[in-house]
Amino acid sequence: MTALDERRLFGTNGVRGIVNKELTLELVLELSQAIGTFFKAGKMVVGSDGRTSSPALRNLVIGGLASVGCKTYDIGQAPTPMIDFLTRGWRADGGIAVTASHNPPEYNGIKTIAPDGIETDRNEELEIEKIYFSRSWRRAEWDRVGDVVKAETGLREYLDSIKMQVDISAIESRRMKVAVDPGNGVSALTTTILLSELGCSVVTINGNVDGTFPGRPSEPRPENVGSLSGLVRSSGADFGVALDGDGDRAIFVDESGEAHWGDRSMALIADDYWSTKSRGTIVTPVSSSRAIKEIADARNGKIVWTRVGSVDVSHKMIEIGAELGAEENGGIFYAPHIAVRDGSMASALIAGILVKSKQPLSKLLSALPSYELAKEKLPCPNHLKKQVLDALRERMSKYNPETIDGVKILFEDGTSILLRPSGTEPIFRLMAEAKSASAARSLADQYKGIINEIIKEKSRDA
Numbered sequence: 294m295t296a297l298d299e300r301r302l303f304g305t306n307g308v309r310g311i312v313n314k315e316l317t318l319e320l321v322l323e324l325s326q327a328i329g330t331f332f333k334a335g336k337m338v339v340g341s342d343g344r345t346s347s348p349a350l351r352n353l354v355i356g357g358l359a360s361v362g363c364k365t366y367d368i369g370q371a372p373t374p375m376i377d378f379l380t381r382g383w384r385a386d387g388g389i390a391v392t393a394s395h396n397p398p399e400y401n402g403i404k405t406i407a408p409d410g411i412e413t414d415r416n417e418e419l420e421i422e423k424i425y426f427s428r429s430w431r432r433a434e435w436d437r438v439g440d441v442v443k444a445e446t447g448l449r450e451y452l453d454s455i456k457m458q459v460d461i462s463a464i465e466s467r468r469m470k471v472a473v474d475p476g477n478g479v480s481a482l483t484t485t486i487l488l489s490e491l492g493c494s495v496v497t498i499n500g501n502v503d504g505t506f507p508g509r510p511s512e513p514r515p516e517n518v519g520s521l522s523g524l525v526r527s528s529g530a531d532f533g534v535a536l537d538g539d540g541d542r543a544i545f546v547d548e549s550g551e552a553h554w555g556d557r558s559m560a561l562i563a564d565d566y567w568s569t570k571s572r573g574t575i576v577t578p579v580s581s582s583r584a585i586k587e588i589a590d591a592r593n594g595k596i597v598w599t600r601v602g603s604v605d606v607s608h609k610m611i612e613i614g615a616e617l618g619a620e621e622n623g624g625i626f627y628a629p630h631i632a633v634r635d636g637s638m639a640s641a642l643i644a645g646i647l648v649k650s651k652q653p654l655s656k657l658l659s660a661l662p663s664y665e666l667a668k669e670k671l672p673c674p675n676h677l678k679k680q681v682l683d684a685l686r687e688r689m690s691k692y693n694p695e696t697i698d699g700v701k702i703l704f705e706d707g708t709s710i711l712l713r714p715s716g717t718e719p720i721f722r723l724m725a726e727a728k729s730a731s732a733a734r735s736l737a738d739q740y741k742g743i744i745n746e747i748i749k750e751k752s753r754d755a
């Protein structure tokens with residue numbers, strides 16, 4: 294492997310960095326030329342989130358693509374799932390989302406989208422990186438520089454696709470009140486309209502697009518959506534939803550104002566799915582709570598575990614034809630719409646479940662199984678990680694461990710552990726789950742001991 298091959302641009306979800314520092318305008322322009330070359334100078338869909346740097350970067354991306362010879366459909370500000378959806382829907386050769394998702398305002402980034410609407414996989418990213426680092430992108434002849442088309446019809450197509458997945462008349466007849474917190478992100482342009490069109494009366498907070506994110510941090514978490522909880526209570530809303538900066542993740546607030554992490558909404562959507570589609574398959578990363586396993590067992594449903602990462606979930610869903618995917622961080626993937634996480638789709642699904650059940654959200658959530666989590670970080674030199682995982686898997690073989698990403702063991706007594714190597718630091722992350730916090734803690738302590746022993750053994754052998 295040469296030094297060139299070791300250089301990386303793409304992380305877990307695209308290329309990200311602080312604007313004008315790691316993510317320079319030169320990089321964005323040349324990367325766009327490399328991406329346009331990778332997509333064979335074809336038809337491209339481009340959109341951006343609402344960050345202060347996004348208009349400038351989007352224009353650079355469009356210029357870069359056009360210089361290669363791509364015809365570009367500029368949809369302006371839009372949530373990432375809408376850009377994904379239109380890339381597929383308009384049969385484009387590829388797409389680019391200018392976004393840094395939920396990162397702080399000084400960041401921005403580039404996500405590349407394959408024709409199926411899913412972010413490019415690692416192999417495709419390697420190809421793009423190869424073109425970029427070897428500076429071997431195309432340069433179109435002057436009369437072959439691509440057209441740029443302002444595309445306006447995308448929002449309608451996107452919202453209609455979501456509405457087709459739910460019982461519109463049932464939701465309309467209930468005349469729900471919903472509090473929406475887009476966190477000053479681009480879901481302000483979609484989720485609020487969607488819910489209004491479903492007959493909900495919508496109240497908003499942080500509802501204007503503002504790339505400085507003045508309202509709250511861009512990643513919605515139960516501890517930072519207090520204003521939304523207040524709005525739910527003061528307005529008497531049936532539920533509240535808080536989205537991240539590019540609108541692909543959503544967490545929910547019940548009618549009492551209590552905010553719930555994504556594992557709870559995921560459990561509710563999974564339970565509802567399996568109640569109507571028994572034997573259906575849900576795709577979820579190994580890091581998900583075993584609550585989903587308990588629900589699957591009760592409903593006769595099937596789970597397919599993946600590596601941690603939204604792109605892995607999307608690809609697995611397409612591969613096996615699964616309709617539903619879910620992540621604990623508030624990512625809900627609904628393939629009849631599109632197999633990417635989409636906070637607007639998640640909001641419509643929750644509205645549909647509330648109408649169907651005729652029960653308040655707090656009651657629905659409290660009826661579902663829940664687990665307590667204990668976490669540990671275990672130092673381990675990078676070169677020993679594989680041996681340690683192999684040894685643990687060997688030692689635990691009677692429990693039939695899941696090894697797609699680290700080692701996960703679901704014990705018969707209803708507890709579970711997950712050991713995953715960090716990709717960036719010389720540590721393992723250990724998670725233990727049980728019905729009570731004290732049981733989770735003692736399980737974590739027990740396995741911390743076992744794993745540290747293995748690490749010691751392997752360092753002696755080395």
Ligand code: MG
Nearest residue numbers: 394537539541
């Ligand atoms: Mg996001």
